[in-house]
Amino acid sequence: MSSDRQADNVTNLFVHSSAAKRYASARPFFHPLIAARIAAFTGVSRFARALDVACGTGQSSRALAEIADHVDGVDVSPEMIAEAEPHDRVSYHTGRAEAIPFPDGTFDLATVGLAFHWFNQAEFLREAHRVLRADAWLVIYNSGFTGEMAEVPAFREWARGVYPTRFPTPPRRSYAVSLEDAEPLGFVLRGSETFAHDESMRAKQLTGYLLTQTNVIAAVEGGDVPLAEAANWIQQGVAPFFDGEVRTMIFRGTMSFLQRTHGG
Numbered sequence: 001m002s003s004d005r006q007a008d009n010v011t012n013l014f015v016h017s018s019a020a021k022r023y024a025s026a027r028p029f030f031h032p033l034i035a036a037r038i039a040a041f042t043g044v045s046r047f048a049r050a051l052d053v054a055c056g057t058g059q060s061s062r063a064l065a066e067i068a069d070h071v072d073g074v075d076v077s078p079e080m081i082a083e084a085e086p087h088d089r090v091s092y093h094t095g096r097a098e099a100i101p102f103p104d105g106t107f108d109l110a111t112v113g114l115a116f117h118w119f120n121q122a123e124f125l126r127e128a129h130r131v132l133r134a135d136a137w138l139v140i141y142n143s144g145f146t147g148e149m150a151e152v153p154a155f156r157e158w159a160r161g162v163y164p165t166r167f168p169t170p171p172r173r174s175y176a177v178s179l180e181d182a183e184p185l186g187f188v189l190r191g192s193e194t195f196a197h198d199e200s201m202r203a204k205q206l207t208g209y210l211l212t213q214t215n216v217i218a219a220v221e222g223g224d225v226p227l228a229e230a231a232n233w234i235q236q237g238v239a240p241f242f243d244g245e246v247r248t249m250i251f252r253g254t255m256s257f258l259q260r261t262h263g264g
Contacts, residue, residue, distance in 0.1 A: 019217045024057040024083040026208035028251065030197040031063030034113065034141055037193065039067050041257050042137050047108040051131065053097050053124070054115030058084030064111060065089045072107075074100060098123035102131050111139045116177065122185065125177070129186035132260045138187060140177055143197065143253030145209070150198065150248035155241045162237060167215035167230075177256050187258040199249045203242040206249060207235045 039045050047068040052061040055073030057080055064071045065087055074095045075081055081092045095101040097112070097119045110128050112119075128138050147159030179189040201209070210216060211231055219225040241247070 020079040020083045023212045028199045031060045035063045035067045051107040051110040053112045056080045060113045061090045062087045100127045105133045106131050109137045116140050125185040134262050136260045138258040141255040146250045148250035152241045170218045190257045193255045195253045197251045203239045
């Protein structure tokens with residue numbers, strides 16, 4: 001992994017119980033879209049066993065069960081796992097992405113959603129290669145709020161200017177994996193796609209979502225801003241753009257489809 005694609009002092013902030021509870025209740029459930037795209041791109045309608053790395057509170061794992069006989073969700077945070085909703089074909093495990101707690105050649109599919117930028121990426125790719133079977137798939141995807149409100153274009157000025165000034169983005173690594181990164185570690189990059197999932201929200205729902213972003217978590221869990229103060233500041237900031245109405249918040253994402261090679 002080239003050094004310019006890594007950032008120093010990267011800390012995974014989703015390891016606090018209060019952040020896990022907010023995440024479980026406020027994150028959009030767009031993951032069935034991901035499962036459908038995986039099946040369409042790979043041409044595999046059903047995988048025997050899938051691994052969901054950084055599964056968080058299990059939204060992604062439950063969606064993955066629609067295209068897999070069994071899903072093993074792994075997350076470094078016991079607090080996140082504690083908030084995961086049970087599913088009869090999903091098992092949850094605590095573990096690091098760089099030290100996946102399964103034997104060699106266990107899985108037909110592995111996914112990483114909204115988390116690749118927190119990993120030591122080279123170490124993770126080596127581990128993914130180890131636990132995947134030959135020709136198995138690795139799908140890395142990310143999605144985020146663009147700061148756009150479809151009905152009120154002026155909202156972007158608050159979302160892209162006022163909000164990040166108050167709650168700056170903490171350090172993180174690259175969101176995507178390149179062919180240059182993947183090939184030496186035993187993967188071929190088969191393709192990439194973009195996707196959209198617009199979300200209907202009221203002011204309270206958007207406030208809840210923003211409280212799950214790392215900008216806010218870093219400030220709250222770091223002790224700089226009390227949670228109630230952050231929530232009040234965000235609520236007051238976004239409320240005038242809603243005027244009591246439901247608004248359409250614009251989310252965009254990317255997906256990378258990699259296939260494990262026999263060597264590596």
